[in-house]
Amino acid sequence: MFQKILIANRGEIACRVAATARRLGIKTVAVYSDADAGAKHVAVCDEALAIGPAPSKESYLRYEKIIQAALATGAQAIHPGYGFLSENEEFADSCARAGLVFIGPPASAIRAMGSKSAAKALMESADVPLVPGYHGENQDADFLRGQADAIGYPVLLKASAGGGGKGMRIVERSEDFEAALKSCKREAINSFGDDRVLVEKYLIRPRHIEIQVFADTHGNCVYLYERDCSVQRRHQKVLEEAPAPGMSETRRRSMGQAAVAAARAVGYVGAGTVEFIANQDGSFYFMEMNTRLQVEHPVTEMITGTDLVEWQLRVAAGEPLPLRQDELSIHGHALEARIYAENPEKGFLPSIGTVRRLRTPAAAHFEPGAGAGAADPAAVRIDSGVREGDAISPFYDPMIAKLIVWGRDRDEALARMSQALAEYQLVGLATNVAFLKRLVESAPYSRADLDTGLIERHRDALFPPAQATALPALALAAAALLDGEGHPGGGDPWAGTGGWRMNGTLVRRLAFSDEAGSQVVELGYQRQGWSLQAGGQRASVALVGREDTQFTLRLDDAVVRGNVVREGETVHVFTGGRHVTLHHGDPLAHAGELEAEGGRLTAPMPGKIVALLTEKGAVVEKGAPLLIMEAMKMEHTIAAPAGGTVEELLYAVGDQVSEGVQLLAFKAA
Structure with missing residues (x-):
C-alpha cells in the first residue's frame, strides 16, 4: 500500500479521499489555488502546496504543476478525485512517465471512453444497447441538422468530450437547431476545450440509471448495483438514490452484466460508472461511461458497506478486489441530496458569497468500510468541503455539501432526508435547501414516479407562489x-x-x-x-x-x-x-430593482460576455434574449424585463464583468 498520495482536487471530494487515506494510515498532500489557500481540504491534509491563480485552467488543470508537487513531496501516487483532470488521459500518461501511480483507470480506457462518439461505436461492437443517434466525426452544422431531422425531434445535443451537464441542449424543432448548436459548441469549448458534439434521440420521460463497476489488474470485474439519478436540473443531478426504485432482479442483473461487458471492452481497471438511459417500459440504452469516481458514490457505499475510495487505493496498489460478485449484496436504501449555493427560483442561478452561518443535522462520523459495514450504516452522513466562514467563489462548482441518509427501506430514508433538510441552517447566500425539501416531500418523488423531466413537469407544485410570512x-x-x-x-x-x-x-x-x-x-x-x-x-x-x-x-x-x-x-x-x-426596515427600499423572469439587466455574478443577441436601437419585446454571459462554467441569458428599446450595449463579447454591473442601457416602452 502507498505511504503518501497527492490529491489533485479540491472541496468535498478532496476531503473525502483524505478521510479514507487517514484511516488507512496514508499521508496526504493537498494542492490549492490562490482562492483556496484557506480551504477545508488544505486543512485536513498532512501537507499542502500552492499551484497557481484562482482560475482552474491556471491551477487545478495544470497537471505539470501537480506532478511537480507530487515529486517534490515524495508522494507515490496521485488521486484525481472527480472533475478537473480525473478523465484526462494525458495526465494519466504523464503520471506514469514520472514514475507516479495514477489512482484511476489506464489512459487507454480513459481515451476509449473520453470521446462519447468513439465510446458508442465501441459499445455497439460489444453488443451494449445504444440510443438511436449520430456519433460520428462530421461536425458540419448543416449535416448535423440533417441528422437531427432524420432522427426525429426532440433530439439531444451533447458535447462529445463533456460531462456534468455542460454542453447539452434539448432541441424541440428543426428551426431551433442552429442556435442550440452554437450555444452547445460554445459551452463545450469553454468547459472541455473541444466543441465536437453528438446528436441523439431525446427519449420522453426517461430514467437515468447508472451502474457502479469496479475492476482490478487480476482480471476481476464486478458491479456494485445501480443508482437512480433521474431527478435533474439543467442536466445535472439533484437527488440520487440506491437501489433504483422498482428495479427487478432480472433487470438489475441485465444492466449489471452490460456494464461489466462495457468495462471489459476497454480493459478497464479501477472505479467506473456506466450510465444508461432507461425507458419506462424497462428497456435501457448505453449513454456513456465515466472513468472515475462519481459525486453520488456515497449511496452505493451506504447500501453495500464498502469504501470505494479504499477499493481504488488497493486496486491501484496492485491488490485484487476486496469482494467477489457473489459476496456483494444490497442492504437498505440510501438517498443523496446535493446542497448548492444557488437560487432555484431564478433558474438555479449560482450564488456567490460567504457562509456566515452553518448548522447541520446531527450526523454520525461515517467511515466507509470500517466497523459494522452495511449491517449498521450511519443514518445521516455529510460530505462537505465548506465550513462556516468559507466563501463560495465564481471560479468553481457551487456545491456546499452532499447530504446522504440511509434507511431500512425507501420510506424510512425519505423521512430521514426530510428531517435532515429541515435541520439545515445556512445564512450568507442563496441555497437550494428549501427546494430540496419540497422535492423530497412531493407526491411524484414520494411514490417514485421518476424521470429526468420530473422537476419541469411539476414546476407549479415545486415552485409555489410566495406566501406571506406566518x-x-x-x-x-x-x-x-x-x-x-x-x-x-x-x-x-x-x-x-x-x-x-x-x-x-x-x-x-x-x-x-x-x-x-x-x-x-x-x-x-x-x-x-x-x-x-x-x-x-x-x-x-x-x-x-x-x-x-x-x-x-x-x-x-x-x-x-x-x-x-x-x-x-x-x-x-x-x-x-x-x-x-x-x-x-423600509419595504420599498429595494423595490426599484429592474428584474424579470429569465433575466436581468445587471450581471447576476462575475463572468464573461460570450454573445450579443441584439444591437443598439433595437426594439424588443418583454423576455427577448439580449445577451449571453458565462459564469461558473454555465451560460446565462440576460432577457428584456419589458418591451422597449436597447439604447446602448455597454460591453463587448469577451469582456469580463463584475457582479451587479449594468450590462446595457434599456428604455422601457
Missing part, C-alpha cells in the same frame, strides 16, 4: 429584534428598559418585507409579554427562553421555537423546518 415566524423575528429591551416574559418591570407602561399601552410598529410583499407588525407592550397583530391576526406573545440564537415563545397557548439570525437589515428565521427571510 405569525409564528413574525413573532420570532420581532422577539429577536426587541431582545435586550427588558424581560417581557416576567421579572421586575421597573428594572426593564422595554416599552411596558404602568398606565396605558405603548404600541410599536415593525416593518418587514418578504417575497410576498410587506407586512407591518404591531406590538403592544404588556406586563407579561406583548400583544402582536399582523395581517388581521392577533396573539399574545411571551418570551419563555433564549439560548444563543434559539428563541422559545408562548404564542397564545402554543409553544413556538426557532433560531433567528440577524444579518444587517435581514432577519433569518428557522422554524418548523422552514427558512424565512425577512427584511427589516
